[in-house]
Amino acid sequence: MNKLVKRLGLTEQRILFEQVNAAVDQAERIAILGASGQGKSTLLRILALLDVPDEGDLMWKGISYRDSDPRIWRMRMTYVAQQAVMLSGSVEDNLKMVHLLHRQPYDQDLAQRLLAGMGLENLDIQKRASDLSGGEKQRIALIRSMMLRPEVLLLDEVTASLDRTNARLVEEQLTRWSQQEGTSLVWVTHDQEQAQSFSTTTWFMGNQTLLERQPTAHFFDNPATDLARQFIMHPAPAAE
Numbered sequence: 001m002n003k004l005v006k007r008l009g010l011t012e013q014r015i016l017f018e019q020v021n022a023a024v025d026q027a028e029r030i031a032i033l034g035a036s037g038q039g040k041s042t043l044l045r046i047l048a049l050l051d052v053p054d055e056g057d058l059m060w061k062g063i064s065y066r067d068s069d070p071r072i073w074r075m076r077m078t079y080v081a082q083q084a085v086m087l088s089g090s091v092e093d094n095l096k097m098v099h100l101l102h103r104q105p106y107d108q109d110l111a112q113r114l115l116a117g118m119g120l121e122n123l124d125i126q127k128r129a130s131d132l133s134g135g136e137k138q139r140i141a142l143i144r145s146m147m148l149r150p151e152v153l154l155l156d157e158v159t160a161s162l163d164r165t166n167a168r169l170v171e172e173q174l175t176r177w178s179q180q181e182g183t184s185l186v187w188v189t190h191d192q193e194q195a196q197s198f199s200t201t202t203w204f205m206g207n208q209t210l211l212e213r214q215p216t217a218h219f220f221d222n223p224a225t226d227l228a229r230q231f232i233m234h235p236a237p238a239a240e
């Protein structure tokens, strides 16, 4: 992405962020950190073309988003929302439906492996998806997206409804998946421990821009800005 700018408001516009420059490498695992309201989710949604930048460009393998088919773009860069949306029908219908839509074969073994890896081995997949708990829905939505094998997974606080044990399982599963499949992860999180355990790179948003982009260990040991240092020392509680 190159010089991205996003403004808010229709009449009196204010800048949410500007001069956002970054790139995502294959199999890179990125944590996006920053105080509430800095535009982390908005940036993620722009990467998925679910929102548009006001200025700047977004390229996929050298081709601008303006010259790309959004449907194909979203199959490569898939957004997983914090509030999981279930389609009607059973859990299994939910897992199969997207394959039908994308005309891709459904891999039952893979579905079972991912369910087990995320602590859902005992879940009855014939159950109605609407009856699942928030944390179960979140993991089903994640598995549904992983099974389409996008090149980049854009993850918006996807463990926010999970307890620590299940959140760890999800972190481990996604890390393994990224290493095995070469999938890049761009993951917005408020959990600094989580960021340190899964990510290779940290993007820190502050002062209306992408203020730091560092290897994660370096970011936490020696942030380049005072704002990031304060953020690390005094993380704000997650906004619900």
Ligand SMILES: Nc1ncnc2c1ncn2[C@@H]1O[C@H](COP(=O)(O)OP(=O)(O)OP(=O)(O)O)[C@@H](O)[C@H]1O
Pocket: 008, 009, 016, 034, 035, 036, 037, 038, 039, 040, 041, 042, 043, 239
């Ligand atoms: N479509 C929109 N129209 C107007 N304002 C919006 C829109 N989307 C987001 N905003 C505003 O943009 C700001 C940034 O929102 P965003 O959710 O991207 O921040 P965030 O850093 O992810 O915050 P949090 O950590 O609290 O989730 C907020 O003030 C929000 O109200």
